[in-house]
Ligand SMILES: [Zn+2]
C-alpha cells in the first residue's frame with residue numbers, strides 16, 4: 372500500500388528530482404517524434420520491497436498531444452518514468468513530510484546549478500531564445516508556440532535585461548488543465564463479478580475436472596433452452612432445420628473482461644486511476660492482448676509488475692474525449708520495476724506502458 376494518496380494531472384511536472392531531468396530526446400513521442408505533454412504524476416512510495424534509496428518515489432506519465440498518434444492497442448504515444456530519492460537528499464528535509472507535497476517541490480529555476488525549464492512544457496530546456504538568451508525551450512516546436520507571447524517579453528529583456536515576474540505555472544495551450552487528485556480506494560464489493568463466468572478461471576481449473584462439469588451443465592441448459600425455443604416457435608419456424616435455428620440463435624462470443632470492467636466503472640464512475648501496486652490490472656476487454664508477463668526492468672533485469680491503470684474517465688477530465696479522432700484508451704497500464712532499483716544520478720528511469728482500446 373502506498374503511503375501517499377495524491378497525484379497531479381496536467382499543468383507542468385513537479386519534478387521529484389528537480390536537477391537531473393529526463394532528456395528532451397527521452398520525451399519524444401515514438402510515433403511523430405515531437406515532444407510529449409505531461410499527463411500526470413503519482414506519489415508512489417512505500418512499496419513492500421522498496422529499498423532506502425527509494426524513500427521518495429514518484430511516477431510521471433507523458434502523452435503525445437497529436438490525436439493521430441493514438442493508435443488502437445498501442446502505447447507508442449505514451450511514456451512513464453520512475454524517479455526516487457533517499458530520505459537524506461539535497462531537495463527535501465529529512466524530517467519533513469513523508470511525501471514532498473506540491474507546495475514543497477523545489478522550483479528548478481531557483482536552483483542556481485539546476486537545468487533550465489521549457490517555458491511551454493516545464494521539461495528540461497537545452498535551447499535558448501537566440502535574441503534575448505533568457506527564454507528557454509525544450510525544442511524549436513515549443514519556441515514557436517511561445518513566440519506570439521514571447522516577442523513582447525523579448526523586447527522587454529533587451530531594455531531591462533530580464534523577464535518580468537511570471538506566475539509559477541503560466542497556462543498555455545500546450546499543457547493540460549491542471550488539478551490535484553486523491554488516489555482513493557475503489558469500491559469493489561465481493562460479489563461484484565457474480566454471474567459473469569470467467570473463462571480464465573475455467574482454464575485454470577481444467578485439470579481438476581471442474582471445467583468439464585460446468586461445460587456439461589451449460590450444455591444441458593443450452594439444450595433445454597433450445598427445446599423450449601423450438602416448442603415456442605414450432606409453427607413459425609416449421610421449415611427451418613435445427614442447423615438453421617442454431618445459426619440464427621448463436622451468440623457472439625461474450626467479452627467477459629469488458630462486462631467486468633463495465634461493472635467496476637459503473638460503480639466508480641469518477642475513478643481516474645486504479646492504483647494497485649503489485650496488484651492485478653483489470654482488463655478492459657478480452658478482445659485485445661494484455662500480457663501477463665511483461666519485459667523486465669531495463670536497468671536491473673528484475674521483473675516488472677503492475678502498478679497503476681488509467682481509466683477512461685481521465686479522458687474527459689483532460690478534455691480529449693472528443694468524437695472522432697482524439698487521444699483515446701479503454702485503459703492504460705503501467706508496469707514498473709518490482710525492485711525499485713537504483714537509477715543513475717537519482718534521475719528518471721523509463722517504465723513500461725501498455726494500452727488497451729475497445730476496438
Ligand atoms: Zn506523436
Ligand SMILES: [Zn+2]
Pocket residue numbers: 406489490491492493494508509510513
Ligand atoms: Zn517544451
Ligand SMILES: [Zn+2]
Pocket residue numbers: 500501502503504505506521524525528
Ligand atoms: Zn527572447
Ligand SMILES: [Zn+2]
Pocket residue numbers: 668669670671672673708709710711712713
Ligand atoms: Zn530495476
